[in-house]
Amino acid sequence: MTTEEVAKKVVELTRKQAWHEALDTLYDKDIVSVEAQGMGGGSPEIRGIDKVRGKTDWWVQNMQVHTAKVGGPFVAHDHFVVQYDIDVTDKNSKKRMQMSEVGVYTVKNGKIAREEFLPLT
């Protein structure tokens, strides 16, 4: 797939919260995923499809998503950007949060090889 095709598929799948289908079909097995901050003091950068799948599982298990607005994609060369506005409740703390962030994705050989998430600041 071209960068644009991957980008449009990410938007389509995240709009319906099909996180696992996105991972299984669009991600390189050596994906590097970078958050603004590591969870629990850990590294903000994780590597490999299994660890990214673990992060996604944690998200699905712990967050009740009320709405997820997905903007974009913005595409050029081997990069694309997707904007997320997400309204969730943490199932443990019962705290409701509105989060805005962008994902900056790098595509290599038709797969997502790198993703970085940047929160609205």
Add this chain to the structure above:
Amino acid sequence: MTTEEVAKKVVELTRKQAWHEALDTLYDKDIVSVEAQGMGGGSPEIRGIDKVRGKTDWWVQNMQVHTAKVGGPFVAHDHFVVQYDIDVTDKNSKKRMQMSEVGVYTVKNGKIAREEFLPLT
């Protein structure tokens, strides 16, 4: 300046269309600037503050900006993203255009060392 400080200054200056002040105060002299497509069949990538200033001069001379909506910044580590929704008229062709794009910026040593622009696709 930190990445966040540079990012907030870019948003502040582009909101008031102070393009030259942004260039003079925030950009590294060896800035690499990447557009989705090169102008007139040229390379999409240009290097050096003088060439970026030339691109900015061309923009200011050729475009009448009706409104420029600037969203963000989204910040993490050495990167930030700004979203632009711009309503302009090309002074030569008289064609009015609405453009949405994001800029993905890389900060090194307190200056913008790289910028990439990705249009809404």
